Amino acid sequence: MRTHKCGELNKDNLGESIALCGWVHRRRDHGGVIFIDLRDRAGLVQVVFNPESTETFAIAESVRSEYVLRVEGVVRERLEGTVNANMATGEIEILVSHVEVLNESETPPFPIESDIEVNEEMRLRYRYIDLRKTSMLEKMKIRRDVTRNLRNFLDAQEFFEMETPILTKATPEGARDYIVPSRTHKHSFFALPQSPQLYKQLLMMAGMDRYYQVVRCFRDEDLRADRQPEFTQLDIETSFMNEDKIMAIMEDMMCNLFKDVLNVDLDKPFPRMTHAEAMSRFGSDKPDLRIPLELVDIADEMKDVEFKVFSGPANDPKGRVVALCIPDGAKLSRKDIDAYTKFVSIYGARGLAYIKVNDRNGGLEGLQSPIVKFAPAEVWEAVLEKTGAQTGDLIFFGADKTNIVNEAIGALRVKIGLDLGLLEGVWKPLWVVDFPMFEWDEKSQRWNAIHHPFTAPSCSEEELKADPGAALSRAYDLVLNGTEVGGGSIRINKTAMQSTVLDILGIGKKEANDKFGFLLEALKYGCPPHGGMAYGLDRLVMLMTGSSSIREVIAFPKTQSAACPLVDAPAVINEEQLKELHIRLHKPIVSEEA
């Protein structure tokens, strides 16, 4: 039907007779001539209709935006002064000799290209129109490029792409499962996988050596901006490699990806930081290293001050007191500071103390703050010294339970860094390592796994039993610009160690057998040392395209309420279907009787 794509024509095609198919992007009548920008996946080209060709011209007069046309014509140079330097095909145009309307279009519910903000529900309902935007097409293209690049890299490294089931059993990843009633097995249910974790471990036991998969995963969680009910994971596992070797291959993969897709050189090796250091310096296990601000511990300085807000947490083993120095921050207004105070309250902080350093050498006089009076000059001098504050800076303070301080001041650090444009560098990858194996859950009075229960500890079984809280895991997270893009670990490959970990987690023999007895059994039959990693592909593409949400890089995403306004899912189904599946709707008894 066509000889070329619209967007790929240029001066090399001058004089050629061509045929194009595409959408009417814009139509202009100018001096009795009709100009149409015709659009296809490759881009736009200007096609021209002269009034001399009466029939063709009449058709051109009748077309509207988003009509689908097939045109035949000749490529010619644009007249001087009408060259469009902003358009790839801007030096040429097509003089149309024949036109056919392949399909008509009603006026689209919103314009394809414009600065008008369209609400997201509308964009998702008419996603097939939304995706016509150059910016959306570009995102889909980068997603394709990213996926292809990762596959090619892993193929070249002899990783086998293999498929694992979607209809499977509940996996112990911690989030809520989506479930699927079985028709043939009454009152039994499949679960959709939160990840193929156990299957990829089984593949290692099957001797597959190196595996990967671009795979859909499912979590029935309440949604945030970077979460979706279904998301795509690049899932990787390998045998006979330690964490250093795995991380090295993963760095090669990321460097190759960024070079090929974005023409960006990432420096190898990526820096590594222990979990403890990340929490201490950045209050986060996924620090954004582009932001040169750090949390500075000042508990020692604050232990004896009268100000209970500081001395309380300073003397509490579960408390933390930190200072966060903002260079040139003294210029922040009262309003700015109020907004930041409100911001940290989201994370449970009950206030946000600050000091403006108006004159670094001016003693107490040089400091402007409601809290200066609560501590002696030498305390503040020590704080200024520790934080390296200069005249014109501002210091924020956090003092509370450690986790609240970390979350609140950690988030504040990022927010202020972005607000004030303090970014250093464009891409800052980081390995976070030496995570604790477990964290103590006060509420349920038990240990929880920080990663998942199949992560190997870096200590012996005996050490693990003796002090679970002190044990570190052989896990590693890849953080990019403050977003966790991937995580992995060396897995447990011996039955005894696996049982010990399940014991510590308080998972009894029966529960363990019900949930993953097959894994425990499989460990008995020659399980090789193995480990791997999983990347959130949507998140990675979101970062690489500079998008604000993973919904921007998914062709047909769900809304924040886990629905699809386009196909109108989920939807009601009929009674017969439910009956066949041996389930019924849960309704109040009273309505059942009625």
Added chain:
Amino acid sequence: MRTHKCGELNKDNLGESIALCGWVHRRRDHGGVIFIDLRDRAGLVQVVFNPESTETFAIAESVRSEYVLRVEGVVRERLEGTVNANMATGEIEILVSHVEVLNESETPPFPIESDIEVNEEMRLRYRYIDLRKTSMLEKMKIRRDVTRNLRNFLDAQEFFEMETPILTKATPEGARDYIVPSRTHKHSFFALPQSPQLYKQLLMMAGMDRYYQVVRCFRDEDLRADRQPEFTQLDIETSFMNEDKIMAIMEDMMCNLFKDVLNVDLDKPFPRMTHAEAMSRFGSDKPDLRIPLELVDIADEMKDVEFKVFSGPANDPKGRVVALCIPDGAKLSRKDIDAYTKFVSIYGARGLAYIKVNDRNGGLEGLQSPIVKFAPAEVWEAVLEKTGAQTGDLIFFGADKTNIVNEAIGALRVKIGLDLGLLEGVWKPLWVVDFPMFEWDEKSQRWNAIHHPFTAPSCSEEELKADPGAALSRAYDLVLNGTEVGGGSIRINKTAMQSTVLDILGIGKKEANDKFGFLLEALKYGCPPHGGMAYGLDRLVMLMTGSSSIREVIAFPKTQSAACPLVDAPAVINEEQLKELHIRLHKPIVSEEA
């Protein structure tokens, strides 16, 4: 941990100090020396333990089948007379200087390599052991190669791989949907897609031009050998191409695939046959062209014979009478013929008449059959003439309703062809085209779509309305050796035509809007001409690996009762989960009261 893979060593490595990791495949003690065949994904290699190295030897003595070892040693030539020509590494062996047991193994439930038939339930329960077999590994490898080859081909043709949702709305493909209760939308359900049909059409409307996806699909059907609850589809769609162009690209793709993966040259273009011709000559819409047998219509000859079994269907417009000549078939025994009679009864045939041609020129005397007496000599002569039967041949007859004759004798044709080894050629691809748009369902007294309701007819809207039964579709199936490996069509791209088809199918406005109102709406906004195809990837790989079932080429398949004996899915879930999903189990009222 290793310098090489076991299976990749050869004489080029002689004298090298190497390290290997792998599984103990076989252990032999011979003349005080221990030989172990060590196995990894790349293959086997012989490693040798001398008693002089006491410590190493002691470890070697302790290992059993499927232990995981790491060995260090030197590659040396095997002694003359001990070279194993059946082994890729058979010219060399490793003299071990150091060994480490990475993991132990209990005795596997069945041996990894042996001719002993292991029942499938057992194989699936211990799939991680079953997959260690060379034959299974090879199948997984070919599956990987096939998928990669198809992707590379389509990428090079500028098809964009794009992902579509798994949590979606019921699609009208005709099979039963798997459904997923929504937690956030009370009493609403997602459906798992039977195919991404409507999404890929929406992507064409979005201007994506050329799309493909290797995608999981789901059908809750009662299973046969080549069906699974979840299966993988290569899904393709393109805009601005007619069926000839699409079929040409698909032929290029298949030729490229067979050449690269199997080193087989398929001839282009693939033959094409109309649906009508396929049914007439082979009784099947997916004829196996390797088998040179054909159904020959003899209704005209049988119209006036006394034998009601033949004359009845011969005079019935819905009946069919055929002869199937089997070269050299007169040698078939009474027992063989009884078995074939039983075979056709599966398809509803009430008997299987036959004639043995003992002497082609011997008149009635030359024919051996209980039915010869029921018709005059000239009738049989005409039949012999039409079928081209020779002395020593056998002719089977089918006479019944057309669909019974087609199914029974069509299947018999294939069975006999395979039984007698009558195959001509190894790979016989075939396009079947010109399918009817609709078939009349006597039971529900309505038209059903032969493909799906979005398939374009090859006639005008007016002709379609005037005689739906006569209308042909723009659909095409790709048949390979009697298996449908793919199917596709040009789709309807105009609202009016789509409405007409839905009308004919008796799908009312409300039902149409509920089910796919979004598609009908999307057609209004500039839908390009488009079409595509979908391949059953599992089936294709099954054929290419010579496997008997798609379960053989799926890493973790379900059983015929749609269960996974490995992870034990589906499984019961707890009441709380059900409650959160607003459903309950359907149990008899009496038990609810109790």
